[in-house]
Amino acid sequence: MQLIKNAKILVHGKLVKRDVLIDGKRIVQVEESITSEVPTYDAQGAFLSNGLVDVHVHFREPGFEYKETIATGSQAAARGGFTTVLAMPNLNPVPDTPERVAKQMTLNDHNGVVHIAQYGAISGDLVSDTVSNIEEMAHQGAIAFSNDGKGVQTADTMLQAMIAVAKVNKPLVAHLEDDSLIHSGVMNAWKQAESLNLPGITGLAESTQLARDLVLAHATGVHYHVAHVSTKTSVELIRLAKLKGVHVTAEVSPHHLLLSDSDMLTDDALFKMNPPLRTSEDREAVVAGLLDGTIDMVATDHAPHGAEEKAKSFLEAPFGITGIETSFQLLYTKLVKSGIMTLETLINRMVKAPIQAFNLEASASVAVGQSADLALFDLEHSTIISADQMASKGKNTPFIGWKVFGTTLVTWVDGQIVYDHASKNN
Ligand SMILES: NC(=O)N[C@@H](CC(=O)O)C(=O)O
Ligand SMILES: [Zn+2]
Ligand SMILES: [Zn+2]
Numbered sequence: 001m002q003l004i005k006n007a008k009i010l011v012h013g014k015l016v017k018r019d020v021l022i023d024g025k026r027i028v029q030v031e032e033s034i035t036s037e038v039p040t041y042d043a044q045g046a047f048l049s050n051g052l053v054d055v056h057v058h059f060r061e062p063g064f065e066y067k068e069t070i071a072t073g074s075q076a077a078a079r080g081g082f083t084t085v086l087a088m089p090n091l092n093p094v095p096d097t098p099e100r101v102a103k104q105m106t107l108n109d110h111n112g113v114v115h116i117a118q119y120g121a122i123s124g125d126l127v128s129d130t131v132s133n134i135e136e137m138a139h140q141g142a143i144a145f146s147n148d149g150k151g152v153q154t155a156d157t158m159l160q161a162m163i164a165v166a167k168v169n170k171p172l173v174a175h176l177e178d179d180s181l182i183h184s185g186v187m188n189a190w191k192q193a194e195s196l197n198l199p200g201i202t203g204l205a206e207s208t209q210l211a212r213d214l215v216l217a218h219a220t221g222v223h224y225h226v227a228h229v230s231t232k233t234s235v236e237l238i239r240l241a242k243l244k245g246v247h248v249t250a251e252v253s254p255h256h257l258l259l260s261d262s263d264m265l266t267d268d269a270l271f272k273m274n275p276p277l278r279t280s281e282d283r284e285a286v287v288a289g290l291l292d293g294t295i296d297m298v299a300t301d302h303a304p305h306g307a308e309e310k311a312k313s314f315l316e317a318p319f320g321i322t323g324i325e326t327s328f329q330l331l332y333t334k335l336v337k338s339g340i341m342t343l344e345t346l347i348n349r350m351v352k353a354p355i356q357a358f359n360l361e362a363s364a365s366v367a368v369g370q371s372a373d374l375a376l377f378d379l380e381h382s383t384i385i386s387a388d389q390m391a392s393k394g395k396n397t398p399f400i401g402w403k404v405f406g407t408t409l410v411t412w413v414d415g416q417i418v419y420d421h422a423s424k425n426n
Pocket of ligand 1 (some may be wrong): 090148149150175271274275303319320321
Protein backbone atom coordinates (compact mmCIF):
# COMPACT_ATOMS: atom_id res chain seq x y z
CA MET A 1 0.00 0.00 0.00
CA GLN A 2 1.06 3.59 -0.55
CA LEU A 3 -0.57 6.94 -0.02
CA ILE A 4 -0.40 10.07 -2.15
CA LYS A 5 -1.28 13.01 0.09
CA ASN A 6 -2.29 16.57 -0.81
CA ALA A 7 -2.81 16.00 -4.51
CA LYS A 8 -5.23 17.98 -6.63
CA ILE A 9 -7.41 15.95 -8.97
CA LEU A 10 -9.98 16.95 -11.58
CA VAL A 11 -13.56 16.53 -10.37
CA HIS A 12 -16.24 17.84 -12.74
CA GLY A 13 -13.70 20.14 -14.33
CA LYS A 14 -12.43 21.59 -11.04
CA LEU A 15 -9.17 20.90 -9.24
CA VAL A 16 -9.94 19.64 -5.74
CA LYS A 17 -7.64 18.44 -2.97
CA ARG A 18 -7.61 14.68 -2.47
CA ASP A 19 -5.56 11.93 -0.83
CA VAL A 20 -5.26 8.76 -2.90
CA LEU A 21 -4.53 5.32 -1.46
CA ILE A 22 -3.03 2.65 -3.72
CA ASP A 23 -2.99 -1.08 -3.07
CA GLY A 24 -0.92 -2.99 -5.61
CA LYS A 25 -2.02 -1.96 -9.08
CA ARG A 26 -5.28 -0.30 -8.04
CA ILE A 27 -6.62 2.84 -6.41
CA VAL A 28 -8.53 1.71 -3.31
CA GLN A 29 -9.52 4.99 -1.66
CA VAL A 30 -9.92 8.64 -2.71
CA GLU A 31 -10.88 11.06 0.07
CA GLU A 32 -10.33 14.65 1.16
CA SER A 33 -8.10 13.28 3.88
CA ILE A 34 -6.80 9.77 4.49
CA THR A 35 -4.70 8.85 7.51
CA SER A 36 -2.54 5.77 7.15
CA GLU A 37 0.83 4.46 8.29
CA VAL A 38 1.81 3.23 4.81
CA PRO A 39 4.65 4.88 2.81
CA THR A 40 3.45 8.35 1.85
CA TYR A 41 4.26 10.75 -0.97
CA ASP A 42 3.38 14.38 -0.27
CA ALA A 43 2.18 15.90 -3.55
CA GLN A 44 2.14 19.41 -2.01
CA GLY A 45 -0.81 20.49 -4.11
CA ALA A 46 0.47 19.24 -7.46
CA PHE A 47 -1.97 17.98 -10.13
CA LEU A 48 -2.55 14.22 -10.10
CA SER A 49 -3.85 12.88 -13.41
CA ASN A 50 -4.42 9.49 -14.91
CA GLY A 51 -1.31 8.59 -16.85
CA LEU A 52 -1.35 10.15 -20.32
CA VAL A 53 -1.91 7.96 -23.38
CA ASP A 54 -0.06 8.42 -26.67
CA VAL A 55 -1.36 6.43 -29.63
CA HIS A 56 1.60 7.36 -31.86
CA VAL A 57 5.25 6.81 -30.88
CA HIS A 58 8.39 5.49 -32.58
CA PHE A 59 10.72 3.53 -30.29
CA ARG A 60 13.13 2.32 -33.04
CA GLU A 61 13.98 -1.10 -31.57
CA PRO A 62 14.80 -3.34 -33.34
CA GLY A 63 16.66 -1.82 -36.25
CA PHE A 64 17.56 1.73 -35.23
CA GLU A 65 18.75 1.49 -31.63
CA TYR A 66 21.16 4.38 -32.11
CA LYS A 67 18.07 6.65 -32.36
CA GLU A 68 16.07 5.14 -29.46
CA THR A 69 15.46 1.88 -27.64
CA ILE A 70 12.34 0.56 -25.99
CA ALA A 71 14.02 1.27 -22.64
CA THR A 72 14.94 4.90 -23.41
CA GLY A 73 11.72 5.60 -25.31
CA SER A 74 9.57 4.29 -22.49
CA GLN A 75 11.62 6.19 -19.89
CA ALA A 76 11.01 9.30 -21.97
CA ALA A 77 7.29 8.46 -21.97
CA ALA A 78 7.32 8.14 -18.18
CA ARG A 79 9.17 11.47 -17.90
CA GLY A 80 6.43 13.03 -20.01
CA GLY A 81 3.70 11.63 -17.74
CA PHE A 82 2.63 8.89 -20.18
CA THR A 83 1.78 5.42 -18.87
CA THR A 84 0.42 3.85 -22.07
CA VAL A 85 1.81 4.25 -25.58
CA LEU A 86 1.10 2.63 -28.94
CA ALA A 87 4.28 1.85 -30.87
CA MET A 88 4.44 2.24 -34.64
CA PRO A 89 5.75 -0.58 -36.84
CA ASN A 90 8.40 1.23 -38.93
CA LEU A 91 11.11 -0.99 -37.43
CA ASN A 92 13.56 -3.48 -38.93
CA PRO A 93 12.18 -6.08 -39.22
CA VAL A 94 8.72 -4.55 -39.69
CA PRO A 95 6.10 -6.35 -37.55
CA ASP A 96 4.05 -7.37 -40.59
CA THR A 97 3.45 -11.03 -39.70
CA PRO A 98 1.79 -12.65 -36.66
CA GLU A 99 5.15 -14.07 -35.53
CA ARG A 100 6.88 -10.71 -35.70
CA VAL A 101 4.04 -8.96 -33.88
CA ALA A 102 4.21 -11.56 -31.08
CA LYS A 103 7.99 -11.17 -30.84
CA GLN A 104 7.75 -7.37 -30.78
CA MET A 105 5.15 -7.47 -28.02
CA THR A 106 7.40 -9.65 -25.89
CA LEU A 107 10.29 -7.25 -26.46
CA ASN A 108 8.09 -4.24 -25.56
CA ASP A 109 6.94 -5.91 -22.34
CA HIS A 110 10.43 -6.96 -21.40
CA ASN A 111 12.22 -3.67 -22.06
CA GLY A 112 9.54 -1.04 -21.43
CA VAL A 113 8.77 0.77 -18.17
CA VAL A 114 5.29 1.84 -19.34
CA HIS A 115 2.51 -0.11 -21.06
CA ILE A 116 3.43 -0.45 -24.74
CA ALA A 117 0.83 -1.68 -27.20
CA GLN A 118 2.01 -2.59 -30.69
CA TYR A 119 0.79 -1.74 -34.18
CA GLY A 120 0.92 -4.36 -36.91
CA ALA A 121 1.81 -3.22 -40.43
CA ILE A 122 -1.05 -2.95 -42.93
CA SER A 123 1.12 -4.44 -45.67
CA GLY A 124 4.49 -6.14 -46.04
CA ASP A 125 7.45 -3.87 -45.19
CA LEU A 126 4.97 -0.92 -45.07
CA VAL A 127 5.04 -0.64 -48.86
CA SER A 128 3.72 -3.86 -50.41
CA ASP A 129 0.39 -3.80 -52.20
CA THR A 130 -0.51 -7.09 -50.54
CA VAL A 131 -2.33 -6.69 -47.24
CA SER A 132 -0.75 -8.51 -44.27
CA ASN A 133 -2.43 -11.29 -42.31
CA ILE A 134 -4.53 -8.87 -40.26
CA GLU A 135 -6.68 -11.53 -38.60
CA GLU A 136 -3.72 -13.46 -37.17
CA MET A 137 -1.84 -10.32 -36.16
CA ALA A 138 -4.96 -9.19 -34.26
CA HIS A 139 -5.12 -12.64 -32.72
CA GLN A 140 -1.53 -12.21 -31.50
CA GLY A 141 -2.53 -8.92 -29.88
CA ALA A 142 -1.79 -6.15 -32.39
CA ILE A 143 -3.72 -3.16 -31.01
CA ALA A 144 -4.35 -1.53 -34.42
CA PHE A 145 -2.86 -1.41 -37.93
CA SER A 146 -0.80 1.21 -39.71
CA ASN A 147 1.92 1.72 -42.32
CA ASP A 148 2.98 4.93 -40.57
CA GLY A 149 5.94 6.53 -42.28
CA LYS A 150 4.43 5.56 -45.66
CA GLY A 151 1.11 6.40 -47.25
CA VAL A 152 -0.95 3.53 -48.67
CA GLN A 153 -0.63 4.41 -52.34
CA THR A 154 -3.38 2.48 -54.09
CA ALA A 155 -7.07 2.65 -53.36
CA ASP A 156 -7.39 -1.10 -53.73
CA THR A 157 -4.74 -1.86 -51.09
CA MET A 158 -6.49 0.54 -48.72
CA LEU A 159 -9.88 -1.00 -49.51
CA GLN A 160 -8.64 -4.57 -48.88
CA ALA A 161 -6.92 -3.43 -45.68
CA MET A 162 -10.09 -1.75 -44.42
CA ILE A 163 -12.17 -4.84 -45.12
CA ALA A 164 -9.69 -7.00 -43.18
CA VAL A 165 -9.30 -4.54 -40.29
CA ALA A 166 -13.08 -4.01 -39.98
CA LYS A 167 -13.47 -7.79 -39.53
CA VAL A 168 -11.22 -7.78 -36.46
CA ASN A 169 -12.84 -4.65 -35.08
CA LYS A 170 -9.63 -2.65 -34.61
CA PRO A 171 -8.68 0.82 -35.81
CA LEU A 172 -6.84 1.38 -39.08
CA VAL A 173 -4.46 4.32 -38.67
CA ALA A 174 -3.52 6.24 -41.79
CA HIS A 175 -0.34 8.16 -42.48
CA LEU A 176 -1.60 10.26 -45.39
CA GLU A 177 0.93 10.93 -48.12
CA ASP A 178 0.34 10.59 -51.84
CA ASP A 179 3.82 9.95 -53.22
CA SER A 180 2.90 11.35 -56.63
CA LEU A 181 2.36 14.78 -55.05
CA ILE A 182 5.57 14.94 -53.00
CA HIS A 183 8.08 15.92 -55.73
CA SER A 184 11.01 15.56 -53.29
CA GLY A 185 9.50 18.27 -51.07
CA VAL A 186 10.87 18.72 -47.56
CA MET A 187 8.69 21.44 -46.02
CA ASN A 188 5.32 23.06 -46.56
CA ALA A 189 5.01 24.50 -50.05
CA TRP A 190 4.48 28.22 -49.87
CA LYS A 191 6.12 31.56 -49.18
CA GLN A 192 8.44 30.30 -46.46
CA ALA A 193 9.69 27.42 -48.66
CA GLU A 194 10.33 29.92 -51.44
CA SER A 195 12.24 32.27 -49.18
CA LEU A 196 14.34 29.39 -47.81
CA ASN A 197 14.71 28.03 -51.35
CA LEU A 198 13.52 24.56 -50.32
CA PRO A 199 11.19 22.25 -52.30
CA GLY A 200 7.67 22.21 -50.90
CA ILE A 201 5.00 19.60 -50.08
CA THR A 202 1.47 20.90 -50.57
CA GLY A 203 -1.36 20.01 -48.22
CA LEU A 204 -2.94 18.18 -51.15
CA ALA A 205 -0.58 15.23 -50.57
CA GLU A 206 -2.46 14.71 -47.30
CA SER A 207 -6.00 15.82 -48.04
CA THR A 208 -6.49 14.02 -51.38
CA GLN A 209 -5.63 10.69 -49.77
CA LEU A 210 -7.84 11.57 -46.82
CA ALA A 211 -10.81 12.23 -49.12
CA ARG A 212 -10.25 8.86 -50.84
CA ASP A 213 -9.99 7.06 -47.50
CA LEU A 214 -13.09 8.65 -46.00
CA VAL A 215 -15.14 7.38 -48.93
CA LEU A 216 -13.63 3.90 -48.48
CA ALA A 217 -14.17 4.02 -44.71
CA HIS A 218 -17.81 4.92 -45.26
CA ALA A 219 -18.18 1.96 -47.62
CA THR A 220 -16.48 -0.56 -45.33
CA GLY A 221 -17.55 0.68 -41.89
CA VAL A 222 -14.00 0.36 -40.58
CA HIS A 223 -12.84 2.50 -37.67
CA TYR A 224 -10.52 4.80 -39.58
CA HIS A 225 -8.10 6.96 -37.56
CA VAL A 226 -6.17 9.82 -39.12
CA ALA A 227 -2.59 10.22 -37.91
CA HIS A 228 -0.99 13.67 -37.48
CA VAL A 229 -3.63 15.90 -39.12
CA SER A 230 -1.90 19.03 -40.43
CA THR A 231 -4.16 21.00 -42.77
CA LYS A 232 -7.33 23.05 -42.58
CA THR A 233 -8.81 21.06 -45.47
CA SER A 234 -8.23 17.82 -43.57
CA VAL A 235 -10.02 19.21 -40.51
CA GLU A 236 -12.96 20.23 -42.72
CA LEU A 237 -13.10 16.81 -44.40
CA ILE A 238 -13.07 15.00 -41.04
CA ARG A 239 -15.78 17.30 -39.69
CA LEU A 240 -17.96 16.56 -42.71
CA ALA A 241 -17.28 12.81 -42.54
CA LYS A 242 -18.28 12.72 -38.87
CA LEU A 243 -21.53 14.47 -39.77
CA LYS A 244 -22.12 11.82 -42.44
CA GLY A 245 -21.66 9.06 -39.87
CA VAL A 246 -18.25 7.78 -40.98
CA HIS A 247 -16.47 6.02 -38.11
CA VAL A 248 -13.49 8.33 -38.13
CA THR A 249 -11.24 9.62 -35.35
CA ALA A 250 -8.20 11.85 -35.63
CA GLU A 251 -5.09 12.97 -33.81
CA VAL A 252 -2.94 16.08 -33.97
CA SER A 253 0.65 16.49 -32.80
CA PRO A 254 1.80 19.17 -30.35
CA HIS A 255 4.02 20.72 -33.03
CA HIS A 256 1.18 21.14 -35.52
CA LEU A 257 -0.83 22.81 -32.72
CA LEU A 258 1.94 25.20 -31.71
CA LEU A 259 4.14 25.91 -34.73
CA SER A 260 3.73 26.96 -38.34
CA ASP A 261 6.12 27.26 -41.26
CA SER A 262 6.69 30.93 -40.45
CA ASP A 263 8.52 29.81 -37.28
CA MET A 264 11.21 28.30 -39.51
CA LEU A 265 13.56 31.19 -40.03
CA THR A 266 16.62 29.27 -41.21
CA ASP A 267 17.53 25.89 -42.70
CA ASP A 268 17.18 24.06 -39.38
CA ALA A 269 16.26 20.37 -39.63
CA LEU A 270 14.88 20.38 -36.07
CA PHE A 271 11.80 21.79 -37.82
CA LYS A 272 11.70 18.97 -40.37
CA MET A 273 8.91 16.44 -39.93
CA ASN A 274 6.21 14.66 -41.84
CA PRO A 275 3.69 16.08 -42.42
CA PRO A 276 5.49 19.42 -42.45
CA LEU A 277 4.59 22.45 -40.35
CA ARG A 278 1.86 24.23 -42.31
CA THR A 279 0.64 27.83 -42.42
CA SER A 280 -0.71 29.72 -39.42
CA GLU A 281 -4.20 29.34 -40.93
CA ASP A 282 -3.76 25.55 -40.87
CA ARG A 283 -2.41 25.75 -37.34
CA GLU A 284 -5.45 27.72 -36.19
CA ALA A 285 -7.73 25.17 -37.87
CA VAL A 286 -6.18 22.20 -36.06
CA VAL A 287 -6.42 24.04 -32.73
CA ALA A 288 -10.10 24.78 -33.43
CA GLY A 289 -10.60 21.15 -34.50
CA LEU A 290 -9.10 19.87 -31.25
CA LEU A 291 -11.26 22.27 -29.25
CA ASP A 292 -14.55 21.27 -30.88
CA GLY A 293 -13.70 17.54 -30.92
CA THR A 294 -13.40 17.16 -34.69
CA ILE A 295 -9.87 16.10 -33.82
CA ASP A 296 -10.34 13.66 -30.98
CA MET A 297 -6.91 13.52 -29.41
CA VAL A 298 -3.32 14.64 -29.17
CA ALA A 299 -0.62 12.15 -30.20
CA THR A 300 3.03 13.12 -30.11
CA ASP A 301 4.44 11.22 -33.11
CA HIS A 302 7.62 10.99 -30.98
CA ALA A 303 10.21 10.41 -33.72
CA PRO A 304 13.75 10.35 -32.33
CA HIS A 305 16.76 10.58 -34.65
CA GLY A 306 20.53 10.75 -34.16
CA ALA A 307 22.17 14.12 -33.50
CA GLU A 308 24.40 13.91 -36.60
CA GLU A 309 21.45 13.07 -38.85
CA LYS A 310 19.46 16.05 -37.64
CA ALA A 311 22.47 18.37 -37.85
CA LYS A 312 22.39 17.92 -41.62
CA SER A 313 20.72 20.39 -43.95
CA PHE A 314 16.97 20.40 -44.39
CA LEU A 315 17.35 18.60 -47.72
CA GLU A 316 19.28 15.69 -46.25
CA ALA A 317 18.11 15.23 -42.64
CA PRO A 318 15.42 12.63 -41.84
CA PHE A 319 11.81 13.67 -41.14
CA GLY A 320 10.65 13.61 -37.52
CA ILE A 321 10.97 15.27 -34.12
CA THR A 322 10.70 14.00 -30.54
CA GLY A 323 7.73 15.00 -28.41
CA ILE A 324 6.81 12.64 -25.64
CA GLU A 325 8.75 14.45 -22.88
CA THR A 326 7.52 17.92 -23.73
CA SER A 327 3.93 17.54 -24.95
CA PHE A 328 2.02 18.00 -21.71
CA GLN A 329 4.19 20.93 -20.58
CA LEU A 330 3.89 22.68 -23.92
CA LEU A 331 0.16 22.17 -24.32
CA TYR A 332 -0.59 23.02 -20.70
CA THR A 333 1.42 26.23 -21.01
CA LYS A 334 0.37 27.34 -24.49
CA LEU A 335 -3.25 26.14 -24.59
CA VAL A 336 -4.48 25.86 -20.98
CA LYS A 337 -2.55 28.53 -19.10
CA SER A 338 -3.11 30.97 -21.94
CA GLY A 339 -6.88 30.38 -21.70
CA ILE A 340 -7.56 28.67 -25.05
CA MET A 341 -8.55 25.30 -23.57
CA THR A 342 -9.51 24.03 -20.13
CA LEU A 343 -7.30 21.55 -18.28
CA GLU A 344 -10.23 19.12 -18.36
CA THR A 345 -10.42 19.28 -22.16
CA LEU A 346 -6.67 18.81 -22.51
CA ILE A 347 -6.77 15.75 -20.24
CA ASN A 348 -9.75 14.42 -22.17
CA ARG A 349 -7.75 14.75 -25.39
CA MET A 350 -4.66 13.12 -23.85
CA VAL A 351 -6.30 10.37 -21.78
CA LYS A 352 -10.00 9.71 -22.26
CA ALA A 353 -10.31 10.04 -26.03
CA PRO A 354 -7.38 7.73 -26.90
CA ILE A 355 -8.58 5.12 -24.37
CA GLN A 356 -12.09 5.17 -25.85
CA ALA A 357 -11.08 5.23 -29.50
CA PHE A 358 -8.52 2.43 -29.20
CA ASN A 359 -10.49 0.44 -26.64
CA LEU A 360 -7.55 0.41 -24.20
CA GLU A 361 -7.55 -1.06 -20.72
CA ALA A 362 -6.17 2.12 -19.16
CA SER A 363 -8.20 4.26 -16.73
CA ALA A 364 -9.65 7.68 -17.44
CA SER A 365 -10.56 8.74 -13.90
CA VAL A 366 -8.74 8.94 -10.59
CA ALA A 367 -11.28 6.89 -8.67
CA VAL A 368 -11.63 3.77 -6.52
CA GLY A 369 -11.11 0.58 -8.51
CA GLN A 370 -9.19 2.30 -11.32
CA SER A 371 -5.66 1.29 -12.20
CA ALA A 372 -2.79 3.09 -10.47
CA ASP A 373 -1.32 4.45 -13.72
CA LEU A 374 -0.87 8.03 -12.61
CA ALA A 375 1.17 11.16 -13.28
CA LEU A 376 1.78 14.10 -10.99
CA PHE A 377 2.40 17.48 -12.63
CA ASP A 378 3.71 20.72 -11.14
CA LEU A 379 1.50 23.45 -12.59
CA GLU A 380 2.98 26.23 -10.44
CA HIS A 381 6.65 26.51 -11.36
CA SER A 382 8.17 27.13 -14.74
CA THR A 383 11.17 25.42 -16.27
CA ILE A 384 13.15 25.74 -19.47
CA ILE A 385 13.08 22.77 -21.85
CA SER A 386 16.62 21.51 -22.16
CA ALA A 387 18.19 18.60 -24.04
CA ASP A 388 20.40 17.34 -21.24
CA GLN A 389 17.41 16.54 -19.00
CA MET A 390 15.84 14.26 -21.60
CA ALA A 391 15.55 10.52 -21.13
CA SER A 392 15.08 9.94 -24.86
CA LYS A 393 18.18 9.31 -26.96
CA GLY A 394 16.69 11.77 -29.43
CA LYS A 395 17.15 15.45 -28.57
CA ASN A 396 15.70 16.53 -31.91
CA THR A 397 13.04 19.02 -30.92
CA PRO A 398 12.59 22.67 -31.91
CA PHE A 399 11.13 23.38 -28.44
CA ILE A 400 14.47 23.46 -26.61
CA GLY A 401 14.71 26.75 -24.72
CA TRP A 402 10.94 27.20 -24.36
CA LYS A 403 9.69 28.25 -20.92
CA VAL A 404 6.95 25.90 -19.73
CA PHE A 405 4.83 25.00 -16.73
CA GLY A 406 3.64 21.45 -16.00
CA THR A 407 6.83 19.53 -15.20
CA THR A 408 6.19 15.85 -14.43
CA LEU A 409 7.10 15.15 -10.79
CA VAL A 410 6.29 11.44 -10.51
CA THR A 411 4.83 8.77 -12.80
CA TRP A 412 3.35 5.53 -11.50
CA VAL A 413 2.68 2.46 -13.66
CA ASP A 414 0.69 -0.31 -12.00
CA GLY A 415 1.32 1.41 -8.67
CA GLN A 416 5.11 1.43 -9.14
CA ILE A 417 7.10 4.65 -9.46
CA VAL A 418 8.74 4.58 -12.91
CA TYR A 419 9.83 8.23 -12.97
CA ASP A 420 10.71 10.53 -10.07
CA HIS A 421 11.83 14.05 -10.87
CA ALA A 422 13.40 14.54 -7.43
CA SER A 423 15.63 11.48 -7.58
CA LYS A 424 16.64 12.37 -11.13
CA ASN A 425 17.86 15.77 -10.00
CA ASN A 426 19.92 14.40 -7.12
N1 LIG B 1 6.78 11.95 -38.52
C1 LIG B 1 7.96 11.86 -39.06
O1 LIG B 1 8.42 12.84 -39.62
N2 LIG B 1 8.69 10.74 -39.02
C2 LIG B 1 8.30 9.47 -38.51
C3 LIG B 1 7.41 8.72 -39.45
C4 LIG B 1 6.00 9.24 -39.49
O2 LIG B 1 5.38 9.47 -38.46
O3 LIG B 1 5.46 9.40 -40.59
C5 LIG B 1 9.53 8.66 -38.18
O4 LIG B 1 9.41 7.44 -37.96
O5 LIG B 1 10.62 9.25 -38.08
ZN1 LIG C 1 3.37 9.38 -40.18
ZN1 LIG D 1 4.78 8.59 -36.89
